[in-house]
Amino acid sequence: MATPSNPLSELLAEKGVLLADGATGTNLFAQGLEAGEAPELWNEAQPEKIVKLHQDFVDAGADIILTNSFGGTRHRLKLHHAQDRVHELNKKAAEIARSVADKAPRKVIVAGSVGPTGELLIPLGAMSYEEAVAAFVEQMEGLKAGGADVAWIETMSSADEIRAAAAAAVKVGMPYTFTGSFDTAGKTMMGLHPKDIHGVAPDIGAGPLAVGANCGVGASDILQSLLDMTGANPEAVVIVKGNCGIPEFRGAEIFYSGTPPLMADYARLARDAGAKIIGGCCGTSCDHLAAMRKALDDYTPGPRPTLEVIVDRIGPLRNKTADESGAQESSRRPRRRGN
Numbered sequence: 177m178a179t180p181s182n183p184l185s186e187l188l189a190e191k192g193v194l195l196a197d198g199a200t201g202t203n204l205f206a207q208g209l210e211a212g213e214a215p216e217l218w219n220e221a222q223p224e225k226i227v228k229l230h231q232d233f234v235d236a237g238a239d240i241i242l243t244n245s246f247g248g249t250r251h252r253l254k255l256h257h258a259q260d261r262v263h264e265l266n267k268k269a270a271e272i273a274r275s276v277a278d279k280a281p282r283k284v285i286v287a288g289s290v291g292p293t294g295e296l297l298i299p300l301g302a303m304s305y306e307e308a309v310a311a312f313v314e315q316m317e318g319l320k321a322g323g324a325d326v327a328w329i330e331t332m333s334s335a336d337e338i339r340a341a342a343a344a345a346v347k348v349g350m351p352y353t354f355t356g357s358f359d360t361a362g363k364t365m366m367g368l369h370p371k372d373i374h375g376v377a378p379d380i381g382a383g384p385l386a387v388g389a390n391c392g393v394g395a396s397d398i399l400q401s402l403l404d405m406t407g408a409n410p411e412a413v414v415i416v417k418g419n420c421g422i423p424e425f426r427g428a429e430i431f432y433s434g435t436p437p438l439m440a441d442y443a444r445l446a447r448d449a450g451a452k453i454i455g456g457c458c459g460t461s462c463d464h465l466a467a468m469r470k471a472l473d474d475y476t477p478g479p480r481p482t483l484e485v486i487v488d489r490i491g492p493l494r495n496k497t498a499d500e501s502g503a504q505e506s507s508r509r510p511r512r513r514g515n
Contacts (some may be wrong), residue, residue: 182351183325184285184385187239188413193447195472196240196287196417196455197233198465202432204229204244214256216248219268226269230276234284236462237469240453241277241284242328245269245319246291249311263318270322288324288350290315290341297336305340312344320348329354330417331391333364335376346381353453355390355415358401359495370401371408388415391457393495394422395434395442399449399486400493406450416451418442420459422494432459433491436467441489443468448478 188194204215207225218226230241248266250259258265270288277284293311295303316327327345329352332338338354345352356364356373363369368376373387389401398418405414421434434442439456446454454472456464487493 182385183283184240184287184351184353187283187285188452190283191239192452193472193475194239194285194453195237195443195465195469196415196453197230197238197242198236198456198460198462199420199458200229200242200244200246200289202420202459203232203461214247214253214258215244216246216253216265216269217256217258219244219265219272223268223272226272227276230273232462233465234276234280236465237473238455238465239282239284240287240455241273242287242289242330243269243273243319243322243324244289245315246289246330248290248315248318249293250314251293251295251311252291262314263321266315266318267322270319270324274323286323286325287328287353288316288319288322288326290319290327290329291331292333292337297334297340305336308337308340309343309347312341313347316344316348316350320350324350326350326385327352331355331357333357333368334366335368338376339380342377342380342384351382351385353384353386353388353415355388355417357391358389358398359392362397362400362495370404373405374409374412386413386415386453388417388451388453390415390417390455391419394419394491394493395438396486396490396493397495399442399445399481399490400483402446402449402451403481403483403486410450413452414450415453415455416446416449417453417455417457418446419457420461420464422491423458430458434459434464436464438490439464440467440471443471444475444478445481445486445489447472447475448481450480 273286327350329341395418420432
């Protein structure tokens with residue numbers, strides 16, 4: 177996998193393993209974000225709260241902070257009548273993160289978060305590949321203008337949409353990474369298997385700096401995906417950014433079962449399983465991230481974990497594959513990164 181000179185690859189070469197940040201939505205909800213409200217609008221309406229989000233993660237030990245721009249394409253912003261503000265909202269998202277990173281006492285990478293458009297590509301939907309590329313170019317131009325170091329393409333289900341976003345990054349002149357959400361019987365909703373992620377976009381530009389998994393169902397499940405990914409290509413730089421334990425609905429609210437000690441153990445297992453960039457997704461607070469930082473700093477190498485070891489230490493799988501359960505197990509689960 178090609179790794180031309182860029183801040184992310186340079187820091188990875190220096191430190192060996194990097195800690196990415198935690199949840200965006202969970203922590204913004206704690207600051208007053210309402211359900212259904214677009215977090216991206218807070219980049220302009222309440223920038224001090226986005227500064228706090230990033231600063232808290234840096235203080236907890238994050239090497240990588242993700243911009244508040246997950247839903248920053250015109251297709252997502254259209255739901256909030258902000259489709260004509262793509263460039264300014266994404267630029268502001270990157271500027272806020274950049275300002276925090278530049279004041280940090282150590283090198284911190286600003287990753288421009290790029291989530292799915294929410295549209296299906298032809299032939300399953302109406303969006304053409306070219307339209308998808310154009311939408312991602314528009315978003316990434318804003319992120320680049322604001323100072324993002326890398327296009328962080330995440331929570332993807334479709335290989336074609338990943339390729340469109342990767343092509344956009346190349347057009348804009350940004351290095352890129354991408355992650356899938358393997359939340360449907362061990363695959364993405366569109367059928368991509370973790371072991372096949374390495375073959376999605378090796379031919380686009382210089383190829384991705386890293387690939388991996390984020391969000392999904394629970395911490396055990398994403399570690400299973402990690403084993404598949406590192407088993408298929410032990411030399412690849414693999415990202416794992418799992419939810420904080422298991423998401424559970426209590427009424428209309430989502431709660432996550434993960435404690436700081438559990439997420440610390442998740443980080444140790446992720447490193448033993450070959451991940452080079454380890455972070456948290458939905459439900460992951462600064463307290464969780466601080467425990468993960470300490471776990472990685474105090475790391476003692478262990479054997480590559482088996483699935484049995486993961487389940488024993490982190491908890492049962494929630495998203496069994498068809499092979500394991502005899503039928504696809506369906507569950508209610510959050511679909512937006514960082515909730």
